[in-house]
Amino acid sequence: MDVHSRDLRYFVAVAEERHVTRAAARLHVSQPALSKQLRALERQVGAELLHRLPHGVELTAAGEALLPHARAVLARTDDAARDVAAAARRLVVGVSTGVGRGLLPAVRSRLAVAEAPVEPQVRAVAWDDASAGLADGGSDVAVAWAPVPGRVRTLELAREPIGVALPPGHPLAGRDAVPFAALLDEPFLALPPEAGPLRASWLAEAHRRGRPARVGGEVRSMEETHEALLDGRGVVLLAIGNAPALARDGVTVVRVDDLPPCVLVLAWRADDRRPAVRAYVEACREVLAARA
Amino acid sequence: MDVHSRDLRYFVAVAEERHVTRAAARLHVSQPALSKQLRALERQVGAELLHRLPHGVELTAAGEALLPHARAVLARTDDAARDVAAAARRLVVGVSTGVGRGLLPAVRSRLAVAEAPVEPQVRAVAWDDASAGLADGGSDVAVAWAPVPGRVRTLELAREPIGVALPPGHPLAGRDAVPFAALLDEPFLALPPEAGPLRASWLAEAHRRGRPARVGGEVRSMEETHEALLDGRGVVLLAIGNAPALARDGVTVVRVDDLPPCVLVLAWRADDRRPAVRAYVEACREVLAARA
């Protein structure tokens, strides 16, 4: 049986009022419209639901049988609407380890007071996914390093110089800054080949300078990187903002002064027009403006 | 929120198939129609429910949230349909005490094997309601004495001579038959004034013969009548078929041979076109034909 929940609402209202005209007023429809829909409902369920009396209506046995079911269906429908709305407000924010730069809490608190509150849910993504989960749908918005692959739109969050993390006791340690050329003989810790462009960018830069870079090891998290550095398996390039996460146990970070800065962006799918996404982007933009 | 249950069925089918075209085939609708309804559903709930992928679709978080609710609503809707159908099949048969004349069980068994089985539910009605519950909606069909008041249609079940029940030791007791004139001096046990035409008919008959009848007492059940007879409060006219219920403890019943026979009918409301009612009437007609 197929029923429009509206017809059930109509029926319940009439059952409660025991009066078609009054129910019609309560439902903000005309009395003929309500009468017709009631007839249609009776036709659909294949039974008379109401006794029409001179001054009002009353339920038939079939009507009494329907009433509790109708109420239950309506209640469950409301539950569904609420849950779906809540799910739609939940927004997964993909971030690589620790690259939020302190923005995320500010954005969250700004979103909480909106008229349709969005609940951001931060989710760490593996380093080898340059889209931070946008591509596979794991995230709805992402904080990632430009360029973000795929059909995405972006908002620039920060622009940071590149640094290089050096193992304990490395000869360049302690320098204020080094040129990229000084690193060309070093083995590099790189992302695994699956990472694609993210891995490729500085390898290409090295290649451009006439010396194909040597990969001393592959890493996919801050901890692995730290371990590899302590092992002396190579050096690693990183945004200077990430330096504090590595600069301990003798590891030092030195600025590389002749590489273009890397750009941290908020990214979202270009075809994603959901209000929650727009709201998140907008809140982010406002937080940035307030800080400038 | 208002949703057509059909749209929920569509959504569940698509969620199960993870494929719009396949779901459309299963639902026997065209693929564009299904696509359009899915869009409409998404618009109504205010959230995207499906990720459209190159080879199929998958549920969004909102879709996952909706799915169990949708299934529950559909299940409850089916329950409602079943219960309403059952209620519509149940039919209340109003009868005065013991006037079924053995027809009702035969009618019941004939109805049980029909394609849409009707469940008759016999309900005794007070004697003072000549319509046997038809008028106040307490019954759907009734076995009653003609004429039945109200806008009803009838089917004649039996035609029985009138008899008179006499107190123990009454001078007329033991006669084979008596004329109505022989009773004109007796006090009569009558139905209460509320009974209307049922009470009025033989009072009028007496009046027609020039002697207003004297009412010796009012009765409204077989037991009260029996008690009143034993008390000697009067005599009572009745259909001869009801004689066995009173003829004990010295009470006797004698045929009155010059009154028109009374007619037992099956009655139902003239405007009642419900299938269950028609089926009951038809079954009754068939049982009568089989007995003739």
Place this chain on the structure above:
DNA sequence: CAGGTGCGATCACCTTCGGCTATGGACGTC
């Protein structure tokens, strides 16, 4: 008992919905 009143049903009409066929565009496959 005539006439007003309240109620649900019906009528004529208009807009929106839900279905169809045909076509388009994105993506994978051979």
Place this chain on the structure above:
DNA sequence: GACGTCCATAGCCGAAGGTGATCGCACCTG
């Protein structure tokens, strides 16, 4: 690079669902 698959869109049509006006009926009321 032609083809196949799949979902979306366009244009059309009948049915559904709404409206105000009106009808028919039972019930008060004077």
